[in-house]
Amino acid sequence: MARRHDFIGEENNLRIPGDAFTFEGFQRWVESGGFPENGRIDYLQGDIEVDMSPEDLYTHGIPKTAICAALHLLISGRRGDVYVDSTRVTSRFAGLSAEPDVVVVLWSSLKSGRVRYVPAAIQAPDRFSAIEGAPDLIVEVVSDGSVTKDLKLLPPIYAKAGIPELWTADLRNDKVKFQIHILEDGEYVAPAPDKGGWICSPRLDLAFRLTRHRTPMDSWHYVLEHREI
Helix, strand or coil: CCCHHHHECCCCEEEEHHHHHHHHHHHHHHHHHCCCCCEEEECCCCEEEECCCCHHHHHHHHHHHHHHHHHHHEEECCCCEEECCEECCCCCCCCCCECCCCEEEEEHHHHHHCCEEECCCCCCCEEEEEEEECCCEEEECCCCCHHHHHHHHHHHHHHHHHHCCCEECCCCCCCCEEEEEEEECCCCCCCCCCCCCEEEECCCEEEEEEEEEECCCCEEEEEEEEECC
């Protein structure tokens, strides 16, 4: 049930309008001048998830960039578009308004009408503010503050929205945990990697694995590798 009064969150005194706990009200807040420019704020079926914490460099920022960079080289200008950060994905049917870490939209999905770009309020040519419908692929990189959201709350909502693939990466421990979740009969299934760590992406018709190694500066370097299926 929607709250009748404004809510002030503990993080940075964030003020959430009383009608933002409905999909329509949340979207009005997003499009207003009062929506925060920093942090990640998602609407998930009547709940609002707020994460204003800074991004960890080597377990979130760099791997997210590596994944996006590899997908950009494979897809952008050839098969579709790739987005990173602050790209809002909405589905009224699924009760979803979120900003995933990485989003992939194939041109074939745009042509079919399964997904569309929402025109920006400025109403100028080639200006868009969000993605509506079911993007072909979403990537979530797990952080300390997003474990429950990324691994428990978001997957069934993304599935209800009809998003064919959800990729998750958890790099917070010694082992690289990279998984491709494939939508089947309304739910995600997670095929096991082969002996080499490769997992097939039916949507992209390729197999992928995420690797990392130490640099001379003792920092982590990540690579999203791909090969033909």
